Amino acid sequence: MSVFEADYFDGLSARGHVVQLTISQGQLHWSSDAMAGSAPLEKLRWDPAVGQTHALVHLSDGGFFRVHDRSLGTHWAQAGGVGLERWARVLEGRMLYALGALLVACALVFSGLRWGVPAAAKVVAAVLPDALVQIVADQTLQVLDGVMLAPSKLPEQRQQALAQQLQDLCARTSCPPYKLLFRQGKRIGANAMALPGGTVVVTDELVLLAGHDEETLAVLAHELGHVHERHGLRLSLQSLGAGLILVAITGDVSSVSDMAAGLPALLLQTGYSRSMEREADDFALHWLQSVCVSPQRFADILQRLDKRPGETGMLDSHPGTAERIRQFSRASAC
Numbered sequence: 001m002s003v004f005e006a007d008y009f010d011g012l013s014a015r016g017h018v019v020q021l022t023i024s025q026g027q028l029h030w031s032s033d034a035m036a037g038s039a040p041l042e043k044l045r046w047d048p049a050v051g052q053t054h055a056l057v058h059l060s061d062g063g064f065f066r067v068h069d070r071s072l073g074t075h076w077a078q079a080g081g082v083g084l085e086r087w088a089r090v091l092e093g094r095m096l097y098a099l100g101a102l103l104v105a106c107a108l109v110f111s112g113l114r115w116g117v118p119a120a121a122k123v124v125a126a127v128l129p130d131a132l133v134q135i136v137a138d139q140t141l142q143v144l145d146g147v148m149l150a151p152s153k154l155p156e157q158r159q160q161a162l163a164q165q166l167q168d169l170c171a172r173t174s175c176p177p178y179k180l181l182f183r184q185g186k187r188i189g190a191n192a193m194a195l196p197g198g199t200v201v202v203t204d205e206l207v208l209l210a211g212h213d214e215e216t217l218a219v220l221a222h223e224l225g226h227v228h229e230r231h232g233l234r235l236s237l238q239s240l241g242a243g244l245i246l247v248a249i250t251g252d253v254s255s256v257s258d259m260a261a262g263l264p265a266l267l268l269q270t271g272y273s274r275s276m277e278r279e280a281d282d283f284a285l286h287w288l289q290s291v292c293v294s295p296q297r298f299a300d301i302l303q304r305l306d307k308r309p310g311e312t313g314m315l316d317s318h319p320g321t322a323e324r325i326r327q328f329s330r331a332s333a334c
């Protein structure tokens with residue numbers, strides 16, 4: 001007869017006593033120096049081991065055995081205490097439970113990343129002190145200047161003329177506080193981007209690509225839309241929030257600092273989300289209409305950007321260019 005090692009717990013105190021278990025004639029027997037007893041298997045509840053845990057045998061008085069030897073389960077089933085069907089049911093139930101828990105966990109992480117983080121970023125971006133925003137803005141610009149931008153080669157007069165035109169239009173309608181900077185695009189070519197804190201960078205290449213100054217101004221209007229909605233800040237907060245969630249899952253703290261420092265790369269590689277682009281486009285459309293600049297100008301520059309061979313940049317990553325062109329082409333002027 002096989003003997004199985006187990007710990008007996010009376011269900012009241014945390015102390016266990018080592019006992020030996022045997023099965024015979026449909027009964028479980030237990031014995032130690034201090035105690036002995038038996039009970040019919042059908043009066044006991046068998047809790048199978050899962051993973052690294054021990055199987056438990058529950059007595060009707062609240063006491064239980066923690067079984068060290070897994071082979072007891074097989075003997076138990078053979079002795080008729082646990083039908084194979086019940087075994088299967090128990091395992092199946094646990095499997096479904098585990099799968100269900102996994103699905104819930106995945107859903108929580110996904111919805112946290114998809115909706116929770118952006119929503120939180122929007123709220124935080126709106127209340128973050130300007131001084132802090134300025135630090136993020138300065139650092140972002142520093143990285144961009146170091147890696148993918150160079151000082152503008154546009155004549156000073158040309159820069160001033162464009163800046164003046166934007167200022168004049170802003171005097172006729174509402175613009176968020178902004179700072180316009182000209183840079184050479186180097187690797188990113190004809191491009192424009194809005195950084196946290198209201199800095200708008202436009203590249204020489206974009207100014208030169210434009211067939212009319214109003215095309216450049218239309219792009220700037222779109223960037224002012226990003227400024228107005230604080231998209232740059234929201235994007236950095238989102239990547240930080242997503243990073244924190246990932247740290248919670250993986251425990252890898254180094255990934256957060258990488259992500260917090262990664263806004264320039266984020267801006268250029270993935271750009272703003274589709275909904276952020278739509279918001280910036282809507283802002284630009286109303287803005288152009290309110291200052292009587294034809295929305296067609298924005299459609300024209302989008303078309304020019306779309307036709308450039310082999311260049312990649314932020315405007316390229318903007319989704320649904322054809323759809324955007326249509327929206328601005330169809331819109332009335334003012």
Ligand SMILES: [Zn+2]
Pocket residue numbers: 222226272277280318
């Ligand atoms: Zn944009």
